[in-house]
Amino acid sequence: MGRERDNGAGTGRWGGSMIESAAAILRIARRRPLLVQAALLLLALLLPLPLSDYYRTVAWRTGIYVLLGLSLNVVVGYAGLFQLGHAAFYAIGAYTAAILNLRCGVPLLAALPASVAVAGAAGYLITRPILHLRGDYLAIVTIAFGEVVRLALVNNLFGITGGANGLSGIDRPSLFGVELRAPIAHYYLMLFFLAVTIAAMHRLERSRLGRAWLCVREDEEAAAAMGIDATRVKLQAFVIGSAWAGLAGGLFAGKLTVVAPDLAKFMESVVLFCIVVLGGTGSIPGVFVGACGMVTLPELFRPLRDWRDAWLGITMVVMMIARPEGIWPSRRVQMEIRGEKEEARAPAG
Amino acid sequence: MEALLELRGVTKRFGGLLAVDAVDFTVRAGEILGLIGPNGAGKTTLFNLITGFHPPTEGEIRLRGEAIAFPPPAGVARLAGRRSSLPAHRITALGVARTFQTIRLFKNLTALENVMSGLHPRTRAGIWGALARTPAQRREERWIVERAGECLARVGLGASRDELAANLPYGLQRRLELARALATRPALLALDEPAAGLNERETDDLVDLVRGLRAEGLTLLLIEHDMRLVMRVSDRIVVLDHGRKIAAGTPQEVRRDPAVIEAYLGAEEEGG
């Protein structure tokens, strides 16, 4: 309370200079967006070449979490909805691909559209009745839904989910008759979908729907006064986010060839939530930063693994106190999270 | 003159509190109607009923003859949670725009983006348009930016289009809210205390703006505490007290109405 809050980027605080140089790079990036995009793409293409298979897999995992983070960013970042059960849709996508492959012999890549569609449909069915809930209550209901999905998978729903052990022996995806085995092949497959996703998110942000999400996040009633149907646009955010998580799930099933109910566990949802919020809510680069912090670091520093949750916990608390808008925030969120007090609503009169 | 908005027996109860009690009046196309009354008279509640923020408990509201709030449904429909009015966003799309008593801009959006939000009901691009960036969607985006720029210019905010709404001075925020409402291209513009917090010069500008909008064919409904302002710009005035309509007429008629004098003097005595 009564803490001094500065508006600039963390001046005088640890990491301040790092953040400032990042901001400087961002400014250059704004002026030459095409150049930067090309450079980043080239970097992403070259990245796995000097790495060992282990690190190529780490890079793949990070990419999958970026994909998941971007999908959750639609819900949490753009539309401002507290979704704490997002991993359920990841699991639904993975199980859809696995079941279609194992039961019906559908090749994995051909099953991906079904993963997207089933996860999106589940997103619609699950969130349709809870759209009127806000804040904490929405968070708790999404947690409950996530657990219901996980328990349904554990309890072998319809006898097709394989119970607590999940499903194994899924075919690897093949492209033009070549089976994708090597981690590097999966890396490039992931990279393709990631590039498509980033382009899609970029377009959504700058669209009529993207603006409507921001308005609803800022003030639902004022948005209604502007003719925006809050229920509809929130539902669209949930469906898009869930469907995209389903895509990540399908890719996961193809690489690991095993799916298990643990994909939907609460911890996974929280990691995703942290990727979005710690990196910078509503910001695409922020999701990258978040995924590196939450996924890559613990993979690279083995000793951190046992203590990963502790490190995660401490980071979350410290970040919320020191830099609640995230490491690489989008301009819009910065002020909102910096804690303006909500104005008292004028009494009816 | 043609009736744009008609209220018949509109009533709103909050629990045991009767906030609006069987109010009837008509807003004619092209007029400026002032809505006044002592504090707690039910003005803002009435506004919320007209704009669909609350469904009325009883009564009917018609816009151009079409019901936007209607007697509450009975039986199954009621149990299924059917409202007794159209939702707010539908009413906005039908041509009723509003501003708020306390400014409610999208603070972290720029002035231009705020106004662009008002063009939402007049445009249609959805998920696919955005993802595929179709020619129609790009045309529509250009159109949105142009219209929003025009609305900003109309209220004299052309120079501030890329400022964050939160960074604008108070007076300009009030105007931005107006521009945002205008962007929905309303037939009826409902202003809830638009002069609150403005200085004299800003209030004069507001009067010019309101008259200019009327001259362009807009109908205005105005809640205002500043009596001089209401008397100056309104064609007719409706007076509410304790949720009931106690008088209606031209400013001159209302000023001389004993019931109105009584309500205001009474309120002053009560207020000490």
Place this chain on the structure above:
Amino acid sequence: MQFVQQLINGVTIGSFYALVALGYTMVYGVLKMINFAHGDLFMWGAYLGLTLFTLLGATALAGSAWMVVPAAIAVLLVVALAGLLVERVAYRPLRHAGRLAPILSALGVAFLLQSLARNIYGASWRTYPSGIALSGGVTLAPGLRVSAMQILALAAAALLMAALSLFVQRTRVGTAMRAVSIDPVAARLMGIDVDRIISVVFLIGPGLGGVAGLIVALYYGSFDFTLGWTFGLKAFIAAILGGIGNIPGAMLGGMLLGVVETLASGYISPQWKDVIAYAALIGILIARPTGLLGERLAAKV
């Protein structure tokens, strides 16, 4: 008879839910935030009990059920202080920082507590030393039996809840607590030290939760570091059932959830009992977002 037996078992489990739910509800009452770390403070009560029993094993009380009394008091104090510390470090700086920040910070504390427990005590199931849990019981009728542990657990829960009710209804601090939960601004204007009330809430809630952890571990015999999460979520559901922010509601909600869950597990399927509990939560929030008894205060959400 089987039905009555299920009811008794349900009420016992329900009383545990109620004890933990009180912590959620009291914090929500004064701060309007969900203390996601509460479940893990509760779990620490169970682990601290384990350490204390090991320590007490070297004293004259070794192997006797009387070890529970000093252990419970110590757990109450330690977990209460831990709760106070959590509030000071992780929540107080965020008091005015919107809604997202406290949620994340609370989840962060929960992870830290969980990870500490796993790294210190290991990831496997732990059991209390034998001789502490009371054996025996009373047979009320053929096929209807109340175990000594059930009696002890119910008595302890009833005692703690009665003490809390008296505290909230009869003392000055309790009255101030109710005032803060109704209107913090007005309470401050009336000269109530809101920060102090919040501190009191963060002593009592986790303190009760810690003791509940000890009792639950004693009742079930074994537990692991995920106890706080699963049990905490259930207790939160209980708090919502009763209307969050409402103290008698939390007690009622806990009992109700315990009974429903036990009956569901007995008559439907034990596998799906958690799903049924979550479904109840979802259903209630969809239909009545303020819980069964209604939130006493205007919802912030």
